[in-house]
Amino acid sequence: MESQESIDLNLSHYLFAVKRHWIPAVSIFAATVALSIAAASLLKPSYQAEGRLLFKNSTFRVIGPNLIPSNMEGSESGDLKSLVSNQNPITTQMEVIASRPLLQRTADRLKLKNDRGKLLTASDIHTGLTTKIIGGSDILQIGFKGRNSKDAANIVNTLMNVYLENDIQASRLEAENARQFIEQQMPKTLAAVNSAESAVRNFKQQNNIVDLSEEAKSAVGVIGNLENNINAVRSELEQANAQSQELYKKVNLNSQDALAVSAISQSPAIQGILTQLQDVDRQLATESSRFSDDNPIIVGLKEKQSKLKALLEQQIRSTIGSQAQIPQGLLKIGDLKQNLITELLRSQVQQTGLVNKLNSLQSSRAAYEKRVSVIPKLVQTQRQLERQLEVSQATYQSLLKKVQELQVARNKSTSNARIISSAAIPEKPEPGPKLILGILGGLVGALLGTSAIAYLELRDSSLKTVKEIDKIFGYTLLGMIPATQKKKIRSRATTPEQTTLEIAVRDTPQSITSEMSRTIQSNLRFLSADKPLKIIAITSSVANEGKSKVAANLAAAIAGMGQKVLLIDADMRVPYQHRFWKLPLRKGLSELIERKSKLQQISWTVMENLDVLTAGARPSNPLSALESKQMKLLIQEVSKSYDFVIIDVPPILVASDALTVGQIADGVLLVSRPGVINAKDAKAVQEKFKMSQCNVLGLIVNGVIQKYETEDYFSASQEYFSVEEETEAPWTDYMTKLGETIADRSQSDTIFIDTEGVTTMLGKSTNFHN
Numbered sequence: 001m002e003s004q005e006s007i008d009l010n011l012s013h014y015l016f017a018v019k020r021h022w023i024p025a026v027s028i029f030a031a032t033v034a035l036s037i038a039a040a041s042l043l044k045p046s047y048q049a050e051g052r053l054l055f056k057n058s059t060f061r062v063i064g065p066n067l068i069p070s071n072m073e074g075s076e077s078g079d080l081k082s083l084v085s086n087q088n089p090i091t092t093q094m095e096v097i098a099s100r101p102l103l104q105r106t107a108d109r110l111k112l113k114n115d116r117g118k119l120l121t122a123s124d125i126h127t128g129l130t131t132k133i134i135g136g137s138d139i140l141q142i143g144f145k146g147r148n149s150k151d152a153a154n155i156v157n158t159l160m161n162v163y164l165e166n167d168i169q170a171s172r173l174e175a176e177n178a179r180q181f182i183e184q185q186m187p188k189t190l191a192a193v194n195s196a197e198s199a200v201r202n203f204k205q206q207n208n209i210v211d212l213s214e215e216a217k218s219a220v221g222v223i224g225n226l227e228n229n230i231n232a233v234r235s236e237l238e239q240a241n242a243q244s245q246e247l248y249k250k251v252n253l254n255s256q257d258a259l260a261v262s263a264i265s266q267s268p269a270i271q272g273i274l275t276q277l278q279d280v281d282r283q284l285a286t287e288s289s290r291f292s293d294d295n296p297i298i299v300g301l302k303e304k305q306s307k308l309k310a311l312l313e314q315q316i317r318s319t320i321g322s323q324a325q326i327p328q329g330l331l332k333i334g335d336l337k338q339n340l341i342t343e344l345l346r347s348q349v350q351q352t353g354l355v356n357k358l359n360s361l362q363s364s365r366a367a368y369e370k371r372v373s374v375i376p377k378l379v380q381t382q383r384q385l386e387r388q389l390e391v392s393q394a395t396y397q398s399l400l401k402k403v404q405e406l407q408v409a410r411n412k413s414t415s416n417a418r419i420i421s422s423a424a425i426p427e428k429p430e431p432g433p434k435l436i437l438g439i440l441g442g443l444v445g446a447l448l449g450t451s452a453i454a455y456l457e458l459r460d461s462s463l464k465t466v467k468e469i470d471k472i473f474g475y476t477l478l479g480m481i482p483a484t485q486k487k488k489i490r491s492r493a494t495t496p497e498q499t500t501l502e503i504a505v506r507d508t509p510q511s512i513t514s515e516m517s518r519t520i521q522s523n524l525r526f527l528s529a530d531k532p533l534k535i536i537a538i539t540s541s542v543a544n545e546g547k548s549k550v551a552a553n554l555a556a557a558i559a560g561m562g563q564k565v566l567l568i569d570a571d572m573r574v575p576y577q578h579r580f581w582k583l584p585l586r587k588g589l590s591e592l593i594e595r596k597s598k599l600q601q602i603s604w605t606v607m608e609n610l611d612v613l614t615a616g617a618r619p620s621n622p623l624s625a626l627e628s629k630q631m632k633l634l635i636q637e638v639s640k641s642y643d644f645v646i647i648d649v650p651p652i653l654v655a656s657d658a659l660t661v662g663q664i665a666d667g668v669l670l671v672s673r674p675g676v677i678n679a680k681d682a683k684a685v686q687e688k689f690k691m692s693q694c695n696v697l698g699l700i701v702n703g704v705i706q707k708y709e710t711e712d713y714f715s716a717s718q719e720y721f722s723v724e725e726e727t728e729a730p731w732t733d734y735m736t737k738l739g740e741t742i743a744d745r746s747q748s749d750t751i752f753i754d755t756e757g758v759t760t761m762l763g764k765s766t767n768f769h770n
Contacts, residue, residue, distance in 0.1 A: 025449035032448055036441020045429035049152035050143040051160050052134070052421040055090055090140050093417070094131040097142065097163050103129070105166075106159045112151050125155060139420065149426045156423035167415040179406035182399050189396045196389035203385055212379050219372045226365040233361060237354040244347045277308040462678045465709050466701050469672050472682045476527070476698035478669070479520035481550065482512055483703040503549075503580055505556035506607060517553040520700060521561065527697060534639050536697065537570075537647045537665040539658035540672065541685045546702040547671035548576040551648040554669075559610035563643040566603070568613045570661055571650045572622040575615030581606045588616025593630045599638065611642075626660045635664050652685050659692040667697035674704060 096102070103122035112120040130143040142160060146152040203209070284301040291298050463469045470477050484504075504513035524533060538554070540547040548571070555567040568589060569577035578585045587602040592613070603611045619625045638645055647665060649658040662668040670685070689696050 025453050028452050029442075029445035029449040032445030033438070033441045036438055036444070039441075046128075046145045046147060047149035047152050047426040047428075048143055048145045048430045049149065049156045049423040049426050050141055050421075051156045051419065051423035053140045053142065053160060053163075053417045054420045055093065055138045055140065055417045088133065090133050090138065094133075094140065096166075097131060097140075097159065098126060098129060100126075102159065102162050102166060105162050106155060109162070110151075110154055110158055112155070115147065125159075128152075128155075129159075140417075142423075144423075145430060149429075153423040153425045160419050160422075164415045164417065164419070167417065171415075172410055175406045175409035179403060179410065182403055182406065186396070186399050186403075189392065189399055193389070193392040193396050196385065196392045200382070200385045200389055203382060207378055209378065209382065212375055212382060216372065216375045216379075219368050219375070223365055223368045223372065226361055226368065230358060230361045230365065233354055233358045237351065237358060240347055240351040240354055244351060273308055273311055277305065280305045280308060462675050463672075463682065464674050466674065466704055467709075469674060469677065469682075469701055470699065472679055473670070473672070473686065473699050475670060475696055478523045478527070478698035478700055479516050480701045480704045481516045481546075481553075483705050484513070501580060501582075503552050503556050505553045505560060509560075513553065514557070517550075517557040518560070520554055521557045524697065531666075533666045533697070534643065535635060535645045535647065535665040536667055536669055537649050537658060537661045538669045538671060539649045539662070540651045540670065541677045541681050542651050542653050543574075545651070545671050545673040545676050547651070548648050549580065550669075550671045550700055550702050551646055552577060552580045555610055555612075555644075555646045556607060558644050558646070559607055562609065564609050564641075565644045565646060566611045566613060566638050566642040568638075568645065568647045569615040570626060570647045570657065572615045572618050572625065573650055573655060573657075575618075577612055577648055578614040581612050583612060583614055585614055586617065588614035590616035590619045590622075590625060592616070592634060593625050593628060594619075595630065599634075623655065623657055623660060626657050632664055652688055653681055659688060659694060662694035663692065665695075667695040669697050669700055671700045671702050673702050674708065676703075 100122045103125045107120045107122055107125055110120065114120055114124055125144070128145045130145070132141045132143070133139070134141055142156055144152045144155045144159075146155070209215070280301055284298065284305060287295075287297050287301060293299075463472060466477075466480055502508070504511050505517050508514060524536070527533070538547050538551040548569075551567065555565050559565045567577060569575045570589060572590055575585060575588075577583075578588075581604065583604050583606070587597055591597045591602060592599060599613065602616070603613045606612050625631065635645065645665075647661055649661045652658045658668065668689075672682075
């Protein structure tokens with residue numbers, strides 16, 4: 001947040017800007033107000049006719065191919081709805097009423113003429129047309145302002161009728177276009193319905209779907225039952241496996257041998273052969289003890305034994321297969337072992353059945369689980385297809401309904417609005433806007449005047465106050481000199497500085513300017529107490545800052561303190577000291593540097609203790625002359641003869657003479673004038689001083705205009721001194737004539753000797769040396 005001091009400074013800045021440029025601002029303001037008053041006086045009376053329309057909600061609204069009912073949920077009958085939620089729909093109708101086609105139809109129907117005798121156009125009606133919504137209602141007021149009261153009323157009434165006709169026609173056309181468009185879309189929509197139905201049917205057939213939700217529930221129950229059965233079969237299978245293991249251990253046969261033994265034991269043929277073979281073996285054993293081996297009985301028994309063995313092997317192979325090898329001891333077993341083998345075989349059969357049952361149950365469960373895992377995807381696909389079918393069916397049903405509604409809407413003969421108040425012929429003209437134009441002119445004039453002040457301020461980039469100059473330079477402020485009333489500034493690019501030709505210290509010693517000059521010389525004395533200043537160069541940044549006048553007054557002030565002073569005009573480009581002191585310019589500093597004259601011959605004693613050395617004839621290269629050894633020797637010589645040497649040098653930004661002389665002098669005084677120097681030039685001057693390493697003694701602000709300053713610098717002095725109007729001294733005319741005489745005689749090298757008459761007339765203020 002800005003401080004109060006900052007705000008006050010800104011206000012002061014604006015106030016002084018107004019003070020500086022009030023004349024053009026007031027002129028612009030007055031001219032603008034005068035023009036507005038003149039324009040108001042030329043206005044003719046006009047008549048305002050007004051009519052009103054009440055808007056109501058239609059039974060339908062057509063938006064593109066869509067028909068939107070007005071009695072939607074949340075709406076009330078009679079409310080006109082807008083497509084944009086934050087917009088009043090009557091605003092849209094206002095634009096329709098003011099559209100060019102409706103205005104042109106109104107003009108064509110009335111065939112009225114304007115002031116120029118030409119037929120009224122849409123642009124003419126639009127110029128005088130006004131539309132306004134009556135606050136808090138659905139009523140629109142339509143007005144027209146014109147020169148003829150009857151025409152104004154006719155225009156309003158005709159325009160309202162044209163709008164109602166256009167609204168009905170537009171509604172019918174919109175409904176018809178929408179109906180035709182919908183009828184064109186219905187075959188496509190019906191085809192979409194059939195396609196969606198076919199897609200649903202094919203999907204169910206391909207995936208064997210009746211009801212996926214019921215199927216999912218049933219599958220979950222079946223999977224649970226299968227899981228229970230699988231667990232039971234696994235338990236039975238484990239029990240059968242344990243029983244088989246015990247039987248294996250008791251029979252000591254594998255399953256294949258046990259099956260073969262069981263088959264042999266249950267074969268009557270094999271058992272019969274075994275019985276016969278056992279009988280033959282017994283007979284052979286009995287007969288072998290009685291007969292020898294070659295006995296026919298033994299031989300016969302052996303042959304019978306061989307045949308029975310062959311027959312046994314043949315029968316075994318036919319029973320259990322040719323690959324089976326049955327030990328001889330297992331061909332005939334007991335009932336117990338036979339029962340164990342039978343139990344073993346039964347157990348194996350049961351085990352095999354349980355394994356097959358378990359595999360079957362697991363396969364069934366896997367099939368159901370696979371189906372269950374696919375069901376969500378099938379459900380999703382079925383829902384998509386059914387949604388497409390529902391959308392297609394809903395669209396088709398909606399289109400059928402809309403076609404019926406649009407057929408009714410096509411025959412609609414009512415508008416969204418009705419006339420509740422026709423325009424009456426106005427009896428009295430509208431009051432002229434003279435006061436409004438006057439106020440508007442005043443506001444515009446104030447704006448233009450303010451803009452002019454701002455423009456002039458922006459265009460003028462100069463430093464306008466002492467504070468601005470002091471802040472940007474940063475040098476010691478040694479004094480301020482107020483501006484005189486007869487100041488006249490011109491560009492030094494064409495003519496020398498023109499200002500009052502008086503020396504205030506000499507001519508008006510009781511003025512503020514004189515006192516300020518004495519204050520500056522006192523500040524100089526206090527500035528360097530250790531090493532007194534003797535040689536001082538006085539310059540400025542640019543032309544027209546009054547450095548020559550400051551140098552003359554400062555020299556006069558120092559001389560008035562009893563110090564012997566030499567004032568040298570080193571501005572050999574545009575010299576000016578000879579004008580202040582009314583001296584000839586033919587001989588001066590340039591001749592002294594060239595050793596063509598001596599100081600005593602060409603210097604002028606203009607006051608007591610004050611000598612002036614003019615610039616003399618302009619050399620071809622002034623800078624070279626000032627940089628010469630002769631110039632340095634000259635300064636050294638005169639510094640021995642005078643207490644102070646004041647050197648008036650050209651502006652710094654015009655020529656480098658000031659920096660050259662500044663290096664010879666003990667210091668440089670910089671003169672600056674508000675309204676002349678700008679910030680850019682000030683920075684350039686600072687850079688030049690920094691590069692040249694000149695000793696800048698301080699800053700003198702010349703030409704201070706008190707009314708443009710933010711502080712009152714001279715109020716105390718004005719109260720203390722009796723300030724008289726600064727005018728030229730009475731003896732100025734005589735000095736002018738005397739200067740001309742001196743100039744004429746100096747051409748003939750005439751030696752001037754002081755005369756008592758001259759001394760008496762000048763009051764011992766001017767002495768001449770030859």
